[in-house]
Each structure stands twice: as structure tokens, then as C-alpha cells.
Amino acid sequence: MHHKRIRTSLTVAAGLTGVLALSACGAADTGNAKGGADKVTLAMPSWVGAEANVAVAAKLLEDELDVRTSIKTIDESLAFDALHRGQADAILEDWGGAPKKVEQYVDKRKTVVSGGGLGVEGHIGWFVPKYYADKNPDVLDFKNLNKFKDDFKTPESGDKGQFIGAAPSYTSYDKHLIKNHKLDYKILPTGSEAAQLKEIQRLYKAKKPFLTYWWDPQWMNADIEMVEVKLPEYTEGCNKPETETKCGYDTNMLQKYLNADFAENGGKAAEFLKNFEWSTEDQNAVAKMIAGDKMKRDEAAAKWIADNKSTWEKWIPKD
Numbered sequence: 001m002h003h004k005r006i007r008t009s010l011t012v013a014a015g016l017t018g019v020l021a022l023s024a025c026g027a028a029d030t031g032n033a034k035g036g037a038d039k040v041t042l043a044m045p046s047w048v049g050a051e052a053n054v055a056v057a058a059k060l061l062e063d064e065l066d067v068r069t070s071i072k073t074i075d076e077s078l079a080f081d082a083l084h085r086g087q088a089d090a091i092l093e094d095w096g097g098a099p100k101k102v103e104q105y106v107d108k109r110k111t112v113v114s115g116g117g118l119g120v121e122g123h124i125g126w127f128v129p130k131y132y133a134d135k136n137p138d139v140l141d142f143k144n145l146n147k148f149k150d151d152f153k154t155p156e157s158g159d160k161g162q163f164i165g166a167a168p169s170y171t172s173y174d175k176h177l178i179k180n181h182k183l184d185y186k187i188l189p190t191g192s193e194a195a196q197l198k199e200i201q202r203l204y205k206a207k208k209p210f211l212t213y214w215w216d217p218q219w220m221n222a223d224i225e226m227v228e229v230k231l232p233e234y235t236e237g238c239n240k241p242e243t244e245t246k247c248g249y250d251t252n253m254l255q256k257y258l259n260a261d262f263a264e265n266g267g268k269a270a271e272f273l274k275n276f277e278w279s280t281e282d283q284n285a286v287a288k289m290i291a292g293d294k295m296k297r298d299e300a301a302a303k304w305i306a307d308n309k310s311t312w313e314k315w316i317p318k319d
Helices: 048-065 076-085 099-108 130-135 142-152 174-180 193-205 260-265 267-275 280-292 297-307 309-315
Strands: 037-044 068-073 090-094 112-129 161-165 185-189 211-216 226-229 251-259
Touching: 037 048, 037 076, 037 260, 037 267, 048 068, 048 090, 048 267, 048 280, 048 297, 048 309, 076 090, 076 099, 076 112, 076 251, 090 112, 099 112, 112 130, 112 260, 112 267, 112 280, 130 226, 142 161, 142 185, 161 174, 161 193, 174 185, 193 280, 211 226, 251 260, 251 267, 260 267, 267 309, 280 297, 297 309
Parallel strands: 037 068, 037 090, 161 185, 161 211
Antiparallel strands: 090 251, 112 211, 112 226, 112 251
16 A cells, blocks of 8 residues: 555645646656756655655755755645656656556656665555554454454444445455455445544554554554454455456555656656665654644654754765
């Protein structure tokens, strides 16, 4: 989600003004004194985990490799179009939410290439708060959800149970799962990660029951206890076509992708981004500083960098 997921809308970093010019050579400029590109454009899906990746990568590119960076906030699927057209050089967190774009640009046209794994494991599912699951353990089997729908009713859901769902622009099979399993629930789209987290925090503080689309990595998992509702096991191809989906979500290692020309000719900047690999805990730590502690992106990155030299120094290409 990636699946694409509910994420916070972020402001495009200063330095990116408008749509970048189309270029067969990619967005990166060449001629850096330390070899390869001297300007790199990073595509950033609009969720805070992706912002954490970009914040740290951009600061290290600038401080350690003298590479200017610009950041383009863009949906995951559209990021592949930007990579293909040379309007961006890299996306650092892909959840597998654009398989047709991968097939088109990576497998067939070869204009986008894999940049390797991010090191972070991504998982999406249906979750309820632990305080509710402890009192109602049967809710953790999706087959029993209709028995509990009255507990999840809201004025917005009418006589159905409310399901807190993903924004329309993100990959989600929830409406098909609800329909295909004849679950008496109505989806409440929240529109953004910020809105969803605010609603969940409100309900959690009041110790009210709720059923929601949820994921890891997610910095707020350190502050709240959620328990996953067991959906039918994911198997390869079980969500194709989407309308017939009955299975749960896949768990996958999040991936990086690069513009093919940049990957070949971007020198140390490209090598650095291929080397960039950290843990779920690392990402959550930076994401919490940004979203939870309201630190500026650069400040959060600087704090993590200062405390984790043994991790990031391995990413820096050798002279």
C-alpha cells in the first residue's frame, strides 16, 4: 500500500516549482564533483512513513554527497509515470499498489528499474482496539463480524456497522471484501492519514469500539494497542480481479524504484539510494518525530542521523 494507503498530505519541498520538464535522461542533473548526478528528484507518496524515508535520504545526499535534492509529493501510482518520463529519479517506498505500472515500465519498457528493498516490512489489515478484542475475542474472526455490527454503528453508518476505510485514491479491497463476504458494514472514508489518526485517537481515548483499515509500519502503533481481525489468508492472485476479492492483504517487503537512466548514470547519488535500507523501527522513529512530535522534516532527519551513524554510513559510496 503499497499498497496505497491513507496518508497525510504533505507540502512539496521548496525547490520543486511546477512540473519538471520531460527528459529522456531523467530528472537528475549531471556533473557533481563527487561523481554522477548533482541534483536528484525524489518522489514522495503522501504518507508520513514515505516522508521519513525522503527526509533522511535528502539530508544525507545534500550533506554527505553535495547533491541538491527536490521532493515531489505524488501518489504512488503516478510516481511510476514520473519515473518513466524522467520527472523523478526515485521512489523509496512502494507497497506493490501499482502492479500494472511495474509491468509496463519495469518489465516491458525498461524505463524504470528496481532499486532494491527498503528494509521495511509492510502489512495492511483490519484491526480493532485491544481493549475491545479482550472483551470480545470472537470479533477477531471476520466470519463473526456481523454479530458485532451493533457495537460499531454510528449515525453515519445507519443500521450497519461502521468500517473506517482508506481514501479512494489508495489501493484497498475493503468494499469488495465487505460485499463478497456479505458483511453488514458501511465504509467511512477518512480522506487522509491525519484525519484517520485523529478519529482513531478520539475513539481510542474514549475507549469506544471501532473497526478500521490499518497498517504497519505506523508510528502510532507505539502509542495504541490494536489487534488484527483474521481475514482469509492471502495467496498469489487471490485479489484478481479486485471485484472478486475474498482474501486478506499481502505482507511484503517494501521496494525502491529508480528511473533507469538515473540508475545507470547517476553515479554516487544513485548508488546511495540503492544502498539506502533501514528498519521499520528506524522509519517509525522518524515518522513519530514528524507527525507525533510535530518536528520539521529536516530537524527530524538531522536528529536520527546524529544518533544512527553506524546505520547510515554504510549507505555512503566509497571514494
